[in-house]
Each structure stands twice: as structure tokens, then as C-alpha cells.
Amino acid sequence: MKRISAILLVAAMILALSSCGLFRRDKQAVPDASEEIEKEETGSDAESVGKEEIGPDEEQPSKSKSDSIYTISNKIIVDNEYVTLAVTEAYTEKNGDFKLKMLCKNKTDDPISAYCENASINGYMIYADWYSEARVNSSDESEMVFYAADLKKAGITLVEDVELFIFAYSYGDEGEKSCIFDYYSIYPTGLHAGSVTYPDKTRPKQGVLVVNTGDFKFCIERINEKGELGYTLQVYIENNLPGTDIYVIWEDESVNGFKMDSYWGQVVLAGKRAVCDAPFLHNDFDKNGIKKVDEIEFKLKAVNFDDWDDVIYEGAFIYNP
Known part of the structure; x- marks a missing residue:
């Protein structure tokens, strides 16, 4: 039943706008973007969080196949x-x-x-x-x-x-x-x-690497300020844990200091990836008078999908779009 309950939480929307941003972990300053890219490529300091500049998105649209x-x-x-x-x-x-x-x-x-x-x-x-x-x-x-x-x-x-x-x-x-x-x-x-082989995805050239432990990776790829449900973050997740399915959520969310929920969660099976949308609702923005997003604070959490008491990753972040 946990599988059924969790999958119903997942929202899917179309988004188009791109964004880049800065992260602070536990309200600390972020390293320089070039340093973060070097750390990821060399495998050092895998858990560091920072801005990852990878240029404009050049992905080609899907084409119909005969x-x-x-x-x-x-x-x-x-x-x-x-x-x-x-x-x-x-x-x-x-x-x-x-x-x-x-x-x-x-x-x-x-x-x-x-x-x-x-x-x-x-x-x-x-x-x-x-x-x-x-x-x-x-x-x-x-x-x-x-x-x-x-x-x-x-x-x-x-x-x-x-x-x-x-x-x-x-x-x-x-x-x-x-x-x-x-x-x-x-x-x-x-x-x-x-x-069957799974080639590496051509990631957007603008984005923010939030977490990369080797077993678990989480990035914010884009922002759509006018998403179908509201202000929407497109996120990318990798689960490299052998034999362990995970459920990824964030908790204690706030936008510009106002507490609100994003109503988002994503199942990622062992060895799989996901690209999905995490929206904040129009009504919540209107209720709190938010016209421009300066800061999003959240606690990112990944748990074993078969045992939610088994926490794979947990960390608090502040994102400045």
C-alpha cells in the first residue's frame, strides 16, 4: 500500500523556462561554480553543494518514430x-x-x-x-x-x-x-x-547540483514561474543504490520565509533516474502576497521505499533562484 500511496503524490506538469541559482547548505556560503564542477568530475568532495554552470539547454525535441x-x-x-x-x-x-x-x-x-x-x-x-x-x-x-x-x-x-x-x-x-x-x-x-544500455542523459546546461553522494544525486534543472499548478522546479534524481528503491521528498518548505507545501514526492527504483516537477501552488503564493521568489528553504529527504524509517539521505538547504 505504501507504493500505491506514494505514487499518487507525484505531480506531472509541462514547463519551459530555464533558471540558474545559488545554494546554501545549513545557511553557509556556496563555493564558486568552477570549483564545484571540478569536484564532481574528479569525484572529490561528493557531498558538497554549489552552483553548477553548464550553459544553455540544447536538448532537441522528441520526434515521431515510424x-x-x-x-x-x-x-x-x-x-x-x-x-x-x-x-x-x-x-x-x-x-x-x-x-x-x-x-x-x-x-x-x-x-x-x-x-x-x-x-x-x-x-x-x-x-x-x-x-x-x-x-x-x-x-x-x-x-x-x-x-x-x-x-x-x-x-x-x-x-x-x-x-x-x-x-x-x-x-x-x-x-x-x-x-x-x-x-x-x-x-x-x-x-x-x-x-539494453542506459546512456548518460544530456543534462541542461544551466542547473544547480544540490547533492551527489555517489549513491544519490539530486539537482534542480529549471524553474517555470508560471507552471500549470504554480511556481515549479524541475528536478533530476539518480538512485545508484543496488537493490534499494527510494522515495524522495522535501519537508519544512518555505518561500520567502512563508511556510507552505509543495505536494511533491518521487519514487526512484534501484538503478533508475527521474526528471519530475515540484510545484508550489498559485493559491499559496497569492495568500502570502508573493510576487517574486527570493529564497526557498527546504529539507531534502530520501528514504528506503520499503522501510520509511530507513533514511538514505537528509539535509537542509536554502535555494536562491
Whole structure:
């Protein structure tokens, strides 16, 4: 249930504006930007926080791929006594959305519902919009959608590896029965587990490195002052802990000295990355009369997703956009 609760906290919005900034940890002055870059490249002083100047963002927009690139067809990913679940086709829409056509065959005498969470593409946590409901002893065709805006933020133009945690359950007079409850991998271009590699992401040329312990990295990449929900920070996270999924949040947030919540949290599975949005709501800014952000204070926290008492990282920061 913790997985389900946590994933519902994640917000996704489109943003465009870029920003750079300064950090102070525990209200101490920040080192010079050039010194921080050198420390990161040489591996020294990995936990130092500072401004990382990496120039203007030159990422190219996602381009639609022809159907011939994605060779997957009628690939069965689950086949048990309750249900058969298959991917019948993969393609990219003209608007950049990537879609998997799914076929769910119900073998039981009760209706079956299926959905997924904690999805990733090419090593990046990407939200998957999918739900399927198959009636008694019948099949249901549906589409799993990965939105263009999320793919673009992660720099993904070709989908080679999709990983999903799939839930499916039947429900009848005797209550719910679990039919699928596991992780599965899908390779739309015909690769396999041994041939998939995750290239380094071309990070924005302007951004702020907040934390880099080697096992855990957190950066603020951009700011969108007019985000859909409000003032929004785009953040980048890496989880390099082997075998440990993490949940990343920040606590005790304040903007210009006014306490407020950002309603943000992100699951990052072991060995995965995430690019996501952390918004502050318009209403909170209006209520406190904030027109310009001078200072954001927060406590960054990463915990073991399976045991929230196991704190992987915790630190207090002040960000000056």
C-alpha cells in the first residue's frame, strides 16, 4: 500500500523556462561554480553543494518514430491460470506520445481489472497512463500511454526498454483475488535484457547540483514561474543504490520565509533516474502576497521505499533562484 500511496503524490506538469541559482547548505556560503564542477568530475568532495554552470539547454525535441522502428507484435508478457496479457503493438503518435497496445484475456468467471505503476523507460521513471477491465471470459483491448512531455524532459526519443509493475485482480462474490503482481520488462525495438544500455542523459546546461553522494544525486534543472499548478522546479534524481528503491521528498518548505507545501514526492527504483516537477501552488503564493521568489528553504529527504524509517539521505538547504 505504501507504493500505491506514494505514487499518487507525484505531480506531472509541462514547463519551459530555464533558471540558474545559488545554494546554501545549513545557511553557509556556496563555493564558486568552477570549483564545484571540478569536484564532481574528479569525484572529490561528493557531498558538497554549489552552483553548477553548464550553459544553455540544447536538448532537441522528441520526434515521431515510424511504426517500423518498433518491431514488437503480439508479445505475451503474462500467461497464467487467470489471465493472458500481451503487447500487440508499439508506436509513437504525431504529438510525441508513446503507446503500447495491450490485450488482456480474462480466463476466470469474475471481471478482472489491471493497471500499472512505477513504470520506467530507458532507465527513467516515466508515468504510464493505463487501465484495463476485462469482463468474464472475454478480452479487453486498451492503450498504455507515456506522454510526450515526460519523455522530452528525460531526453527520450526512442523507447527501447519499458519496465512496469503490473497489478491485476478479479473481483466477485468471494472478494478480490490477485491475478498479477510483479515487475515485467518489454523491449519494443526487439532488444533483450543483455543488450539494453542506459546512456548518460544530456543534462541542461544551466542547473544547480544540490547533492551527489555517489549513491544519490539530486539537482534542480529549471524553474517555470508560471507552471500549470504554480511556481515549479524541475528536478533530476539518480538512485545508484543496488537493490534499494527510494522515495524522495522535501519537508519544512518555505518561500520567502512563508511556510507552505509543495505536494511533491518521487519514487526512484534501484538503478533508475527521474526528471519530475515540484510545484508550489498559485493559491499559496497569492495568500502570502508573493510576487517574486527570493529564497526557498527546504529539507531534502530520501528514504528506503520499503522501510520509511530507513533514511538514505537528509539535509537542509536554502535555494536562491
